[in-house]
Amino acid sequence: MEAGDWVPTSWRSKEAAQSVKYPDEAHLAKVLDKVKALPPLVTPSEIERLRHQLSLVQKNEAFLLHAGDCAESFAACTQENISAKVGLILSFSLILTWGARLPVVRIGRIAGQYAKPRSSATEKIGDRDVMIFRGDNVNGFNPDERTPDPERLLSAYFHSTATLNHIRGLLTSGFASLHHPRDWSLLHVRSPSLRDEYEAISQGLSDALDFTRTIGLAAGRETQSYERGGGRGVLGEADLYTSHEGLLLDYEEAMTRFYPIPDSTISRELQVGTPAPKKYYNTSAHFLWVGDRTRQLDGAHIEYFRGIRNPIGIKVGPSMAADELVRLLDIVNPEHDNGRVTLITRYGINKIATHLPVHIKAVQESGHPVIWVCDPMHGNTLTSSTGLKTRHFGTIISELTSCLRIHSECGSRLGGVSLEFTGELNEEGYSVTECLGGSMELSEEQLGLRYQSFCDPRLNFEQSLDVAFLVSNYFNNQRRGNSHRKGNTDVLYSELGGNTASASAAAA
Ligand SMILES: O=C[C@H](O)[C@H](O)COP(=O)(O)O
Numbered sequence: 001m002e003a004g005d006w007v008p009t010s011w012r013s014k015e016a017a018q019s020v021k022y023p024d025e026a027h028l029a030k031v032l033d034k035v036k037a038l039p040p041l042v043t044p045s046e047i048e049r050l051r052h053q054l055s056l057v058q059k060n061e062a063f064l065l066h067a068g069d070c071a072e073s074f075a076a077c078t079q080e081n082i083s084a085k086v087g088l089i090l091s092f093s094l095i096l097t098w099g100a101r102l103p104v105v106r107i108g109r110i111a112g113q114y115a116k117p118r119s120s121a122t123e124k125i126g127d128r129d130v131m132i133f134r135g136d137n138v139n140g141f142n143p144d145e146r147t148p149d150p151e152r153l154l155s156a157y158f159h160s161t162a163t164l165n166h167i168r169g170l171l172t173s174g175f176a177s178l179h180h181p182r183d184w185s186l187l188h189v190r191s192p193s194l195r196d197e198y199e200a201i202s203q204g205l206s207d208a209l210d211f212t213r214t215i216g217l218a219a220g221r222e223t224q225s226y227e228r229g230g231g232r233g234v235l236g237e238a239d240l241y242t243s244h245e246g247l248l249l250d251y252e253e254a255m256t257r258f259y260p261i262p263d264s265t266i267s268r269e270l271q272v273g274t275p276a277p278k279k280y281y282n283t284s285a286h287f288l289w290v291g292d293r294t295r296q297l298d299g300a301h302i303e304y305f306r307g308i309r310n311p312i313g314i315k316v317g318p319s320m321a322a323d324e325l326v327r328l329l330d331i332v333n334p335e336h337d338n339g340r341v342t343l344i345t346r347y348g349i350n351k352i353a354t355h356l357p358v359h360i361k362a363v364q365e366s367g368h369p370v371i372w373v374c375d376p377m378h379g380n381t382l383t384s385s386t387g388l389k390t391r392h393f394g395t396i397i398s399e400l401t402s403c404l405r406i407h408s409e410c411g412s413r414l415g416g417v418s419l420e421f422t423g424e425l426n427e428e429g430y431s432v433t434e435c436l437g438g439s440m441e442l443s444e445e446q447l448g449l450r451y452q453s454f455c456d457p458r459l460n461f462e463q464s465l466d467v468a469f470l471v472s473n474y475f476n477n478q479r480r481g482n483s484h485r486k487g488n489t490d491v492l493y494s495e496l497g498g499n500t501a502s503a504s505a506a507a508a
Pocket residue numbers: 070116117118119120378455456
């Protein structure tokens with residue numbers, strides 16, 4: 001089917017991997033009619049703005065941070081959790097901007113990241129075989145609620161709406177202001193030399209913020225709080241875009257709307273006087289990605305993704321052949337639009353060196369414009385001795401630093417990172433304990449203390465800032481030409497356990 005013949009239902013003639021079978025199809029149809037009638041969550045203007053910002057990432061003029069939960073849950077949709085997540089995304093991007101001196105485009109895995117693809121269809125709980133948990137918009141985590149219920153799609157719409165409303169409220173009320181960044185106390189950092197490095201970086205950053213405020217004061221700006229009519233702070237106009245895996249195509253189709261491209265975009269792209277062309281926008285999120293398990297060239301997901309105007313991500317794992325990757329790009333981006341495709345690579349520490357250089361070369365030769373992003377999480381999952389799914393911090397940063405190095409060796413550039421992290425705290429103010437290691441040196445015995453993820457293990461607040469300091473420091477050294485400090489000789493890298501024997505063994 002040619003691009004012009006595409007409609008939001010086109011995917012229905014193809015096979016959808018990881019599809020969900022509902023016991024009552026009529027009930028599903030009724031819910032989808034309701035979703036179709038509900039207002040969009042995001043607008044074409046916002047989607048176009050993100051496309052533009054991603055085109056800057058592609059030109060090395062910005063860096064992309066894609067991060068958030070593996071699976072959001074309805075129960076975690078609270079003021080505290082949402083603020084903690086947004087706060088972490090803002091802190092992370094501030095640290096990165098400091099080191100790289102580049103604006104950071106922030107895309108949260110938030111306000112709709114519910115559906116999960118799984119390795120097995122069922123699991124054994126006690127002596128029962130039950131359907132696996134597929135995310136809060138499909139079935140319940142409670143073993144007695146595993147039958148897919150279409151009402152959950154509606155509930156997902158409203159939880160996404162509540163989440164997004166709170167994010168918009170936070171960002172337009174000075175939450176991103178530099179006047180109150182979240183406290184980055186370094187008490188959790190065990191190693192003295194690592195703490196010294198962190199202190200040097202955060203001191204430099206806080207001096208820069210003080211200077212910015214002083215300049216603002218001298219210029220007569222920033223004297224008033226936001227509530228008294230002042231600006232929102234240097235980060236006050238912060239954009240935070242939403243994203244999720246476009247897995248449940250019934251829902252994505254229902255949220256796909258036919259709208260004219262906003263005027264300002266047309267004037268850049270078309271002759272004046274031409275009627276505004278209409279495009280299909282997925283209005284459930286600004287950015288959608290297709291997962292590593294659902295990216296078959298002739299499958300339903302790629303058929304759906306090729307027709308939407310949103311910028312899209314494609315997960316690229318070790319099972320992707322180089323020519324398959326290029327054919328995939330031909331399908332989803334035949335016009336070679338800038339900012340349209342982000343390739344999110346997730347090979348695992350033991351496989352990245354075999355696959356990434358081959359993929360980079362194939363894409364370079366094809367002439368396709370892409371943004372390369374490293375997801376150092378999904379190829380590095382393991383089961384701890386206590387049976388909990390976990391990831392070792394050392395393995396995560398090993399894949400990330402290998403990725404940075406390989407891109408630079410191949411004449412390419414890493415444009416961003418994709419992380420599963422959360423800033424959420426329990427009632428006593430402690431972070432989750434899902435990934436091992438990091439500057440807090442989280443041990444296997446501690447994993448069970450506050451393990452809250454319903455799917456994959458996330459970096460907690462402290463471990464996420466470790467990654468932010470590490471990447472920021474890498475770019476800072478690169479900017480200054482301190483090549484001797486790159487890679488393995490970097491104190492941050494060695495202290496944080498990169499390339500350790502235990503980390504490699506864990507990922508084997
Ligand atoms: O988030 C990614 C996948 O849904 C997840 O890694 C699958 O986990 P599983 O192997 O436990 O099914």
